[in-house]
Amino acid sequence: MHTDSAELVVDSKAIALVGAPNSGKTTLYNWLTGSRFKTVNYPGATVEFSLGKLAPHLGDDSVQVMDTPGTYSLHPKSADEWVTLRALYENPKLEKVDGVIVVVDGTQMPRHLQLVMQLKETGFPLIVVVTMADLLRREGIEIDMEYLRKTLGCPVLSFDGLLAGGLQDIVAEVKKLKASTKVSRPVPWSFEIQEQKLKQCEQVAKEALTHKTDHAQDRLNKIVATTEKLDRVLLHPVFGFLFFILIMGGLFSCVFWLATPFMDWIDGAFSAAGDGVAALGPGTLWADFLSKGVIGSFAAFMVFIPQIFILFVGIGILESTGYLARAATLIDRPFSALGMSGRSFVPLLSGFACAVPAIIATRNIPSKKDRLITSFIIPLMSCSARLPVYALFIAFLFHGQSPLKAGLALAALYLGSIIIGSLAAGVVSRFIPAKEPSFFMMELPIYRRPKVRVLLRQSWTRTLSYIKRAGPVIFTFAVVIWVGTTFPHYNAENPHVKLEDSYVGQLGKVIEPVVHPMGVDWRVGVGLISAFAAREVFVSSLVVTFNITDGDEDSQQQALLSQMATAVNSQGEKIFTVSSVIGLMVFFLIALQCMSTVGVQIRESGSWKFAVTQLVAFNLFAYVLVVLLVQGLRSIGIS
Amino acid sequence: MTLLDTSLKPGHTVEIVGFAGEDVFRERLHEMGLRVGTVLTILGRAPFGGPLLIRFNTSFLALRNEEAACTQIQQN
Numbered sequence: 177m178h179t180d181s182a183e184l185v186v187d188s189k190a191i192a193l194v195g196a197p198n199s200g201k202t203t204l205y206n207w208l209t210g211s212r213f214k215t216v217n218y219p220g221a222t223v224e225f226s227l228g229k230l231a232p233h234l235g236d237d238s239v240q241v242m243d244t245p246g247t248y249s250l251h252p253k254s255a256d257e258w259v260t261l262r263a264l265y266e267n268p269k270l271e272k273v274d275g276v277i278v279v280v281d282g283t284q285m286p287r288h289l290q291l292v293m294q295l296k297e298t299g300f301p302l303i304v305v306v307t308m309a310d311l312l313r314r315e316g317i318e319i320d321m322e323y324l325r326k327t328l329g330c331p332v333l334s335f336d337g338l339l340a341g342g343l344q345d346i347v348a349e350v351k352k353l354k355a356s357t358k359v360s361r362p363v364p365w366s367f368e369i370q371e372q373k374l375k376q377c378e379q380v381a382k383e384a385l386t387h388k389t390d391h392a393q394d395r396l397n398k399i400v401a402t403t404e405k406l407d408r409v410l411l412h413p414v415f416g417f418l419f420f421i422l423i424m425g426g427l428f429s430c431v432f433w434l435a436t437p438f439m440d441w442i443d444g445a446f447s448a449a450g451d452g453v454a455a456l457g458p459g460t461l462w463a464d465f466l467s468k469g470v471i472g473s474f475a476a477f478m479v480f481i482p483q484i485f486i487l488f489v490g491i492g493i494l495e496s497t498g499y500l501a502r503a504a505t506l507i508d509r510p511f512s513a514l515g516m517s518g519r520s521f522v523p524l525l526s527g528f529a530c531a532v533p534a535i536i537a538t539r540n541i542p543s544k545k546d547r548l549i550t551s552f553i554i555p556l557m558s559c560s561a562r563l564p565v566y567a568l569f570i571a572f573l574f575h576g577q578s579p580l581k582a583g584l585a586l587a588a589l590y591l592g593s594i595i596i597g598s599l600a601a602g603v604v605s606r607f608i609p610a611k612e613p614s615f616f617m618m619e620l621p622i623y624r625r626p627k628v629r630v631l632l633r634q635s636w637t638r639t640l641s642y643i644k645r646a647g648p649v650i651f652t653f654a655v656v657i658w659v660g661t662t663f664p665h666y667n668a669e670n671p672h673v674k675l676e677d678s679y680v681g682q683l684g685k686v687i688e689p690v691v692h693p694m695g696v697d698w699r700v701g702v703g704l705i706s707a708f709a710a711r712e713v714f715v716s717s718l719v720v721t722f723n724i725t726d727g728d729e730d731s732q733q734q735a736l737l738s739q740m741a742t743a744v745n746s747q748g749e750k751i752f753t754v755s756s757v758i759g760l761m762v763f764f765l766i767a768l769q770c771m772s773t774v775g776v777q778i779r780e781s782g783s784w785k786f787a788v789t790q791l792v793a794f795n796l797f798a799y800v801l802v803v804l805l806v807q808g809l810r811s812i813g814i815s
Numbered sequence: 816m817t818l819l820d821t822s823l824k825p826g827h828t829v830e831i832v833g834f835a836g837e838d839v840f841r842e843r844l845h846e847m848g849l850r851v852g853t854v855l856t857i858l859g860r861a862p863f864g865g866p867l868l869i870r871f872n873t874s875f876l877a878l879r880n881e882e883a884a885c886t887q888i889q890q891n
Contacts, residue, residue, distance in 0.1 A: 374848065374850045616877065617843055
């Protein structure tokens with residue numbers, strides 16, 4: 177009979193998945209863990225690894241499976257490869273790793289077997305899983321598994337990521353696996369040994385392929401023929417760039433246009449819920465708190481979920497087809513001139529939707545310096561939360577004029593954010609020391625059809641982790657704003673008086689001297705402060721501070737515009753003039769008014785200093801620039 | 816000559832005869848599957864004089880200039 181503790185020792189097992197990037201490791205992980213996988217993020221770690229339990233239908237509840245960032249060897253050269261090594265040897269979440277599943281791409285065996293050889297030297301009990309079985313089968317290639325088993329001295333199994341063929345056999349081997357007590361650190365190979373081992377791996381791969389398949393190399397060449405043809409167009413010196421713009425433009429438009437109906441629906445649902453709660457106790461403080469504080473703040477944040485989900489799906493498609501590696505290759509040259517890398521492109525593009533997932537997406541960038549610079553300038557990309565603010569000011573400036581002018585103004589703002597971002601990257605790259613040599617050496621994987629199910633599930637998990645991460649920050653700040661605008665005179669009849677005497681109103685008057693050089697008064701200052709909860713709050717804040725009462729959406733905008741046209745400060749000067757409105761737009765273009773961005777930045781960079789420097793630098797720069805701009809415009813006669 | 820030699824055109828096949836330059840580049844090139852004796856095909860260049868595109872066996876690789884410069888080759 178086993179005692180409980182003995183059973184725990186026997187049954188509890190932790191298995192790590194290790195393999196090169198694009199080897200099909202994460203697909204295997206998703207199949208092994210089913211829907212129960214969770215992502216774990218460790219402080220200080222730059223790229224996360226995932227820990228999950230074996231899926232219930234695979235039987236064993238006590239087996240833990242860990243997915244690690246893709247690595248070519250056990251001698252790390254970039255931050256994410258370090259994570260893999262640490263996950264194996266100093267894992268903070270696992271007592272120890274009992275065994276390793278090495279994932280080997282069946283079409284790339286000569287290269288990928290090197291990792292098997294390295295792991296063998298460490299003494300970890302191994303299971304080798306050969307993926308891409310579906311691709312090989314389609315070309316009639318059969319791998320001699322028995323030969324590999326004998327040569328490598330460990331279980332070797334094949335896995336079909338599309339249909340999960342071979343999953344049960346892998347699980348059976350995992351259950352049989354006995355943890356080794358003697359595990360050593362990897363010993364680096366000299367160049368001579370490296371070349372020798374590579375040669376050996378090539379020989380093993382060749383034998384394994386030719387034993388059961390005639391003309392194996394010709395058949396392998398067929399697998400890559402489509403890829404070579406596609407790349408002739410997609411990486412063409414001229415057309416390649418055109419396709420790049422088309423594909424990226426498509427992704428970009430999808431995030432905006434596809435998400436709109438869902439965003440409207442979420443907006444409507446939350447505002448109905450808010451109204452419903454408000455009606456339960458009209459005029460009471462708790463109803464106001466629930467409807468405006470809690471539901472209102474959640475609405476402001478949840479409304480971006482469709483955009484974020486679509487963005488994750490889009491990036492997932494680019495990732496799983498293999499295009500992302502091509503996009504990075506295409507843009508590498510121009511971006512390296514700015515101190516970044518080709519891999520910086522997709523995170524920057526995501527920044528136009530929302531900086532929070534964009535900063536998370538920088539994990540794809542191997543060089544720490546490139547990654548820091550990229551996440552530094554991401555908040556300069558004009559995110560979707562700035563759109564309502566731009567829309568209001570453009571409507572104010574070009575009221576009653578041709579829509580073309582308004583469109584051009586908006587385009588200029590977007591172009592401006594790209595130019596300012598490039599300049600900032602060029603400047604900041606001089607201040608961040610390069611700790612590791614920046615290398616590109618991008619593997620271009622064979623083009624593959626994306627797996628819809630995996631893609632959707634993965635995007636949903638990423639979205640959920642975004643909600644969990646940013647949600648509490650946004651919620652807390654929104655509650656603070658509600659308290660600040662409601663107290664101390666929460667029972668004042670006139671909402672205008674209530675705001676003016678509130679803590680936020682008092683603060684607004686304190687900061688009035690600061691915002692005065694920008695050409696605006698304390699009410700706009702309050703808007704700028706509340707924009708820190710979410711930038712689009714600025715517009716609704718103006719509605720409150722300028723005492724706009726019309727509840728109807730369209731006419732509320734009209735009412736706000738005409739109120740803005742006549743609003744004067746305490747000295748009787750107009751607040752919203754051409755110069756002050758341009759100044760405000762430039763301010764929104766540059767300033768970092770987003771607490772959730774700061775929160776994510778701290779977590780991802782692992783440095784308060786970096787995030788706070790960025791916060792101060794962006795806002796100070798924006799402020800000084802806007803003051804100079806407004807006063808400059810006024811001195812040349814533009815009011 | 817190196818992989819950067821201007822006489823090399825898309826479609827040319829070359830054989831690696833040696834490595835030079837930064838150790839970390841060489842180590843990574845080995846890990847990527849390149850060694851003395853590997854035969855590779857030049858596929859071309861990305862726009863704006865971007866990375867060099869090569870193919871060997873079933874693998875495709877994009878190399879920056881400084882990475883490609885580490886690889887000494889002879890034309891077959």
